[in-house]
Amino acid sequence: MNAILKYHLRQLLNYWYHLRFRIRVELIILFLIFFTFFTDKLTRYFTQLLAQPDTSPIGLTTLLLHFLLVIIFITTPFIYFNLFPKQKGLSTLSLFPLKKSETLTLQLVYFFKYHVLIFLISLPILTALVLSAGLQYILYIVFFSFSSLILSTILVLFLARKYHLRIQVLFRYYLFLILYILFFAVMYWFTNLYFYTMILVILAALTIAIKVWEKHSEDWDQILNRYRAVAQKSSQALSKLTYFNFPRLIPKSFSPLLIKEFLSHIRNKNYIRLKIFSLAVYLSLLILIGTFYFEYYTSAISILTILLIWEHYSHQFNEKYVLKESRFYIRVLPITYIQYSLSKFLSEFLYIIIVLILILILTLLHGIELIRIVNVLGIVTLFSVFVLYLITMIRVLFYDNPRMAGYAYHFLIIFSMVMIFNFYLVGPIITIFVILYIQFISYRQFTK
Amino acid sequence: MITISNLTIRYPEVVAIDDISLELREGVIYGLVGPNGAGKSSFIKSLVGLLVEYEGEIYFDEYQRSQRPHHVKSLFGYAPEDPDLYPYLTGNEYLHMIADIRQVDANSQIIKLKTDFGLDDVFDDLINRYSHGMRQKTSFAAALIGEPKNLILDEALNGFDPISQHNAKTILQELAQNGHTILLSSHILELVESWCQEIIILHLGKIVAKYSQDQIRKIKEDTGKSFNEHFVTLIQGD
Numbered sequence: 001m002n003a004i005l006k007y008h009l010r011q012l013l014n015y016w017y018h019l020r021f022r023i024r025v026e027l028i029i030l031f032l033i034f035f036t037f038f039t040d041k042l043t044r045y046f047t048q049l050l051a052q053p054d055t056s057p058i059g060l061t062t063l064l065l066h067f068l069l070v071i072i073f074i075t076t077p078f079i080y081f082n083l084f085p086k087q088k089g090l091s092t093l094s095l096f097p098l099k100k101s102e103t104l105t106l107q108l109v110y111f112f113k114y115h116v117l118i119f120l121i122s123l124p125i126l127t128a129l130v131l132s133a134g135l136q137y138i139l140y141i142v143f144f145s146f147s148s149l150i151l152s153t154i155l156v157l158f159l160a161r162k163y164h165l166r167i168q169v170l171f172r173y174y175l176f177l178i179l180y181i182l183f184f185a186v187m188y189w190f191t192n193l194y195f196y197t198m199i200l201v202i203l204a205a206l207t208i209a210i211k212v213w214e215k216h217s218e219d220w221d222q223i224l225n226r227y228r229a230v231a232q233k234s235s236q237a238l239s240k241l242t243y244f245n246f247p248r249l250i251p252k253s254f255s256p257l258l259i260k261e262f263l264s265h266i267r268n269k270n271y272i273r274l275k276i277f278s279l280a281v282y283l284s285l286l287i288l289i290g291t292f293y294f295e296y297y298t299s300a301i302s303i304l305t306i307l308l309i310w311e312h313y314s315h316q317f318n319e320k321y322v323l324k325e326s327r328f329y330i331r332v333l334p335i336t337y338i339q340y341s342l343s344k345f346l347s348e349f350l351y352i353i354i355v356l357i358l359i360l361i362l363t364l365l366h367g368i369e370l371i372r373i374v375n376v377l378g379i380v381t382l383f384s385v386f387v388l389y390l391i392t393m394i395r396v397l398f399y400d401n402p403r404m405a406g407y408a409y410h411f412l413i414i415f416s417m418v419m420i421f422n423f424y425l426v427g428p429i430i431t432i433f434v435i436l437y438i439q440f441i442s443y444r445q446f447t448k
Numbered sequence: 449m450i451t452i453s454n455l456t457i458r459y460p461e462v463v464a465i466d467d468i469s470l471e472l473r474e475g476v477i478y479g480l481v482g483p484n485g486a487g488k489s490s491f492i493k494s495l496v497g498l499l500v501e502y503e504g505e506i507y508f509d510e511y512q513r514s515q516r517p518h519h520v521k522s523l524f525g526y527a528p529e530d531p532d533l534y535p536y537l538t539g540n541e542y543l544h545m546i547a548d549i550r551q552v553d554a555n556s557q558i559i560k561l562k563t564d565f566g567l568d569d570v571f572d573d574l575i576n577r578y579s580h581g582m583r584q585k586t587s588f589a590a591a592l593i594g595e596p597k598n599l600i601l602d603e604a605l606n607g608f609d610p611i612s613q614h615n616a617k618t619i620l621q622e623l624a625q626n627g628h629t630i631l632l633s634s635h636i637l638e639l640v641e642s643w644c645q646e647i648i649i650l651h652l653g654k655i656v657a658k659y660s661q662d663q664i665r666k667i668k669e670d671t672g673k674s675f676n677e678h679f680v681t682l683i684q685g686d
């Protein structure tokens with residue numbers, strides 16, 4: 001077996017075996033619960049859809065396939081420019097001269113490593129499709145998705161080799177993506193021919209891409225080094241607001257923690273960029289929905305905001321945006337659980353306030369009744385407080401393991417949603433008990 | 449004063465600390481030495497609370513570590529081997545934050561520490577631009593904030609330049625004279641020998657020897673060997 005491939009597969013296995021037995025069992029059970037739950041729901045839904053005369057299995061497959069392809073194409077540059085450079089294995093291997101085949105293997109292994117998650121998420125969808133439409137359609141999806149993975153990888157790498165600025169690479173990549181989507185949108189009108197034509201096009205594209213790779217893959221080491229340089233780049237920002245001129249409106253025993261949190265946020269360029277970007281996207285979507293979809297505007301706002309807050313705070317577990325907590329800080333300094341939790345909670349609440357103000361302004365501008373505005377604000381505030389509360393608790397519980405914290409966060413949010421919406425009375429009660437239990441172990445972890 | 453009674457630390461396949469009892473008195477600088485894997489770090493981590501799974505009891509003054517963990521935290525300062533400081537604070541801000549958390553007014557002490565450890569030029573720079581030595585000195589200074597009654601230093605002098613090392617020694621000696629308890633763990637035997645009044649040698653999780661300065665002098669006279677050579681004989685003799 002290729003040495004690099006072996007190294008990376010070993011790394012994944014080591015990570016799995018490194019987890020405690022209980023966590024491994026929990027992960028498997030959790031996966032099975034979600035898999036069964038979503039597969040069951042989706043199978044019923046797909047069967048209902050296919051029972052209607054105007055929906056064909058091939059049409060459904062096309063729809064799901066495009067959903068997967070969009071995820072693959074959009075995430076590829078993100079993986080290469082944001083996640084890929086942080087790999088320690090990459091830094092080590094880039095010190096050695098690599099053969100063409102080894103470089104390609106290295107790139108693909110990392111790429112597939114990140115897409116395992118997409119595969120796991122889409123597994124219930126694919127299983128439901130097999131159960132409701134038949135096995136042959138899944139083969140189309142697997143073939144197209146894997147081909148698209150390779151195509152998008154080669155495209156990004158080829159552009160990265162040719163152009164040195166990320167913006168140049170991304171511009172050309174997304175231009176290609178738009179052309180690709182337009183081409184298939186035109187093809188989609190001829191549904192019967194769609195798959196057969198698409199197979200031919202994909203095969204031709206793969207052949208060309210691999211040929212291009214063969215021809216131009218001499219200085220890939222430079223690209224690897226460039227990725228490494230990007231990874232090592234640190235933020236040089238320094239806010240004018242300092243520890244000493246920060247307004248002290250709160251008790252002295254609590255203020256240092258809160259100021260530390262605020263300063264760590266505002267001096268982290270990535271964090272500020274993320275906040276501004278998410279607010280800009282959010283605002284654009286709100287305006288767009290308000291313009292074209294006015295009838296259910298308040299419901300759309302509530303759902304969009306809930307999704308935004310859920311997604312936005314998942315970045316709390318990425319060290320690029322939020323720093324890993326120091327063991328020294330929690331274990332050695334005389335800090336109470338309440339002080340610590342509140343500082344985490346309040347430092348993030350400013351963002352929620354901005355979101356609430358935006359909602360208020362937009363809904364007032366649209367002339368929506370006050371009672372409906374209050375409803376939306378109430379739902380969003382409740383959900384935000386719930387998310388921030390969960391995050392604070394989880395960050396205490398897994399203060400030295402952001403990855404586990406991220407997993408626990410998504411688990412708790414999905415678990416709460418599934419329980420509340422599917423088991424009307426029992427669900428919320430079980431959720432409250434689960435959260436209280438986690439609150440208890442989080443407190444015990446902090447104080448022991 | 450720190451009292452350790454029947455301390456045992458077990459990892460899945462090894463006993464890191466095997467039934468140690470020890471009393472660290474006020475006004476004394478203790479040196480903790482031992483080869484790699486002797487259990488020094490586990491021992492220190494259990495004292496400061498970074499390791500909580502242990503058997504036995506640890507007291508800071510009359511307070512039991514496991515019974516009064518929050519109160520005990522205000523009774524000691526700790527400087528680790530590999531300090532984990534907040535990169536988006538300046539050194540100045542970091543030390544003031546520690547002072548505020550400990551609820552002590554340490555302005556004049558911070559100014560003095562800054563000069564003693566040669567941090568004047570970088571004091572208002574973000575910590576993420578500090579070298580290893582500067583981080584180590586900032587962490588050491590943070591442990592001294594508010595002059596806690598007990599001071600635990602785990603290889604905390606790695607990366608110190610000679611002037612900072614000299615000033616650190618003076619500070620520790622002054623603290624000891626004022627009745628503070630100091631435990632200094634280090635690989636550098638010469639440093640421990642010249643700084644500490646009592647030296648504890650740890651090997652395979654047990655205390656294999658404990659010497660005062662007088663005893664070290666006597667060993668040197670009797671055997672004609674340096675402390676370093678005596679240490680090697682002691683460990684390899686096992």
